Amino acid sequence: MSKLTKLSRRHFIRVSVMAGGGLLVACGGGSSSSKNNNTSTPPTDNGGEPTNPAEAFQVGEFMRISTDNKITILVGAAEIGQGALTAIPMIVAEELDADWSQVSSESSPVAARFNNPYFANLLQFTVASSATRGYFEGQRSVGAAVRQMLVNAAAKRWEVPASSLRTESSYVIDDIGGRRASYGELSSEAAQERVPTNPSLKNPANYRIIGSSPQRLDAADKTDGSFQYGIDVDIPNMLTAVIARPPRFNGQALNVDDNAALAVPGVRGVYTILGGVAVVADDFWAAEKGRKALQVQWNELLAGRTDSDTQRNAYNLRLNLPGLPIRIDGLVLTAQLFASETVSADYYFPFMAHAAMEPLNVVVDYDGSSAEIWTGTQSATLDKVFAGLVLGLLPDQINFHVMPSGGGFGRRGNPLADYVRDACAVAKQIRQPVKVIWTREDDMKGGYYRPAAAVRVSASIDSANNITAWTHRSVTQDVTALLYAENLLDSLADFTLPPLKELTDFETGMPYKIDNVLMDAHLTVNLNMPALWMRSVNKFSDVFAQETFIDELALKVNKNPYNFRRDLLSEKPRHRAVLDAVADAANWGFPASGRSQGIAVMGHWNSFVAQVVEVSVSANRELTVHRVVSAVDCGTAVNPDLVIAQVESAVIFALSSILFGEILLEDGVVQQSNFDDYPVLRMYQTPAIETIIVNSGNPVGGVGELGVPCVGPALANAIFGAIGERIRELPLTRSNFKIA
């Protein structure tokens, strides 16, 4: 009935007939322990073990074609707003030659077969702009294989060679015989066909769906209130909890007086968990009132005492000390010795909060022997591992539902699963379905921020005005160092850690033709100051320093910042192409009257971006950002409109960080709490945004973060053009700009 064929060492697909007709495709990868049965046929190869509900779900399908010609594709990447539920099905549909209007998508269960190939097939992990580029090739292979099976089934039915048939919009067509059959009609027969090992893939020139911009598949549900996020999950007998947390990170409850809290109508109980006290109630409002009535004394002997000012001084001191070398080209010391001048600049960036619109929340239904969990997450595999550790359950005993997120920006991709662990700790005590809701204040004060960073860059110039040496030193908290902490490795037992270098790497891709380069970094570990990646991670700070300083050098040698970059990028055609494209689109050199322009360029995530920002600054330092023009080369744009939307999104996200973004700590206590003291960009502050896609035809690159890092330096360079002042720290409100 079903067949298993290796497409590669790490991928297999199996195709079978669905109960009641239709075709079911299961796609696997990553785990040798994957069970190979499916839900539509009796299990034949699971060793006779009983299949419990969670297991049945885990071995579910990847894609199904039903007899009415409808195609459903399950997506392993999390939908966090970037359009994963649209872009990834487009890839399958392309090679399948599907009728896009009949395609729908759903979030997949948490199972090895949905792991992201980008992370060596080890994790479902939607970070590092890796969804589309990570899943791209695998999705193509599955689509192409199933298409071939449909063709083969039709060839058998009509007794003609498969090579005489073609496919179009979910039909197999026999031009000679003048007949056609829908995929739905053929699906049951196709399921009997051998799965091709090396299905031929389309020539990109023949793409019909990839490269087009159909409407997002989730657009309708996101405009009528019916789209379900984690916070909307509602199950019978569900209680609601909020958690009182210590003012300082890693404090613990010492004494809890819950009399007043328990007296609040609707409050059901108060439970102390590791790192907090949960108030459980019939509804959110009662839980919140109960928490306000709660009296907790905290033990903060071992709690975090991070202080923004103190930390800044410490980081600045470390800028004077050599760090861990991360890029060495040539001989910087020698070049500096022979230089006619060496100049340098120091930069500082504060902690910042992700502040996604949907505050964190988790629903857990734990009955002592199994659990069901619903949450919006970018890190489902690790969340499930930690949920199992807290609840004492095996993975097969947990049915984990990845809900679409109301924004993530990295905060929902915490490899330490902080918010899932908390919710499981509450559920373990009450053994009744519970939704743990973070208020905005909880979310803002709850840690896991973009870490503060200090950067020093220097350049050496010879007597002919050539840049002969470049140094770049970063000091920041390292997210990966935290991950590899010993106690965590123990708890994960033999779980293999993913290759995380790409996630946290410092910007070593300084693209300019400079012979002698030294980049080094100080990776600080502070377990009492939870830090995490935030959209574009270290590129935000490293590229800011690089691209503002290169502007300074240009002016120092009397060159136009655009031409100066262009000359130094003679061996970097893709950087140069986006730089030229943006200069052209923004009419570089000719800003509107009273305005000033700044430019910046970078490459990362296998993609390239250049941006021009146009500003004006009034006499009383009122800053207006008028226009941001971006040119991006992401190799192949699967859905160009989604790419443009991501760049628009990134520009606005970056502006919030650049203009206002700052989490301040005083003696370990976070000072911000909500959107009044942590402002983000609003409609009236939003510039005109134009985005050009430079189609290079290269392999698919990432776009989720691409539009973030260059906005800051381009903006700072424009400010210099306007008022002759260099920006060396963020946010700009620190430099007394008023934001118009």
Next chain:
Amino acid sequence: MFTIRVNGIAHTVDVSEDKPLLWVLRENLKLTGSKYGCGQALCGACTVHIDGQPTRSCVMPISAVGDKQVRTIEDIGNEHIGGLVQATWQELNVPQCGYCQSGQIMAATALLKDNSSPSDQDIDKALSGNICRCGTYPRIRKAIHKIATEQL
């Protein structure tokens, strides 16, 4: 016990008088389209219409609703302009994560009902109370202009 009129239907709920309308809608009436974002009328995700006026339901106690008409995202498509706003939002792929869009659509609908050809300044004034972290502002602006010029 409070009786409120939501989307044309009277509902009686047994809740404390200070419970915000948002949580009555979401928890008691299971109308989860209106979202919690800040709890302090700072972000606009909870915006509903009360007697046609865009209102932050997260700070409006149930006791203050009285017999006013509450309309939510679930029903706004039944109004001519609300339906146009939803359709144009889809056509221009406005939503990204989509979490703030209920509030954005309620604010945009109220604006267009009041002003059939809003200027950029009118849009700034009417929509700046609604935060979007995905940065859909340019498309929201474009959608509002498109509705005004093509359909009103």
